[in-house]
Amino acid sequence: MEKCAPDPLRKDVSLTSLEARSVRLFAWAPRHDKLLVNFSNAEKSRLVFPRVPLQQYQTMTPPRQLKLGKVWLEFQKISKEIERIEKKAPFKALDWNYVPLIATDEHRRFIEELDMRWNDAIPYLKIGYERYCEKILN
Numbered sequence: 001m002e003k004c005a006p007d008p009l010r011k012d013v014s015l016t017s018l019e020a021r022s023v024r025l026f027a028w029a030p031r032h033d034k035l036l037v038n039f040s041n042a043e044k045s046r047l048v049f050p051r052v053p054l055q056q057y058q059t060m061t062p063p064r065q066l067k068l069g070k071v072w073l074e075f076q077k078i079s080k081e082i083e084r085i086e087k088k089a090p091f092k093a094l095d096w097n098y099v100p101l102i103a104t105d106e107h108r109r110f111i112e113e114l115d116m117r118w119n120d121a122i123p124y125l126k127i128g129y130e131r132y133c134e135k136i137l138n
Contacts, residue, residue, distance in 0.1 A: 016111060016112065016115055017115040017118070017119060018046045018047070019046055019047075019048050019118075019119055019122065020114070020115035020116075020118035020119050021118075022036075022046075022047045022048045022049060023048050023118045023119070023121055023122050023125055024079075024082075024118050026048065026049055026125060027075070027076070027079035027082075027083075027121070027125075028079075030076070031076075035060060036049045037049050037050050037051065037052040037057055038050065038051045038052070039051075039052065039053075039054055039057070048122050048125060048126075050126070050129045069128070071124055071127045071128045072124075072128035074124055074128075075121060075124035075125055075128045078117075078120075078121045078124060079121060082114065082117045082118060082121070085113075085114065085117070086114060089107075089110060090104075090106055090107055090110055091107050091110075
């Protein structure tokens with residue numbers, strides 16, 4: 001995968017891939033009985049959240065209440081592994097003023113590696129979500 005350019009909406013060195021950040025947030029949601037979706041009607045969106053019409057969303061079953069199959073479980077397994085790696089960050093990720101801490105090439109490479117891993121998880125998210133929709137709509 002090619003290196004991501006910083007998001008043009010934020011000049012934050014940690015936000016090199018909006019796609020990676022959105023899949024990371026999406027992975028967090030089902031563990032808290034939430035489902036993140038994209039209601040946008042725009043032709044293109046960099047958010048990886050599944051697109052769902054508002055009317056359909058209002059009738060969806062929370063993901064934790066369904067058995068979503070092997071692909072979804074694999075997505076959760078991958079996301080937990082990436083989160084384990086995140087905890088080994090060579091900087092204080094929870095420090096509110098973390099930007100000066102991400103000053104070295106090692107720090108940037110660490111973030112790029114995480115972005116690559118999160119982006120590699122996107123197909124699992126999409127397939128898992130398609131199966132989720134099959135279960136709740138059938």
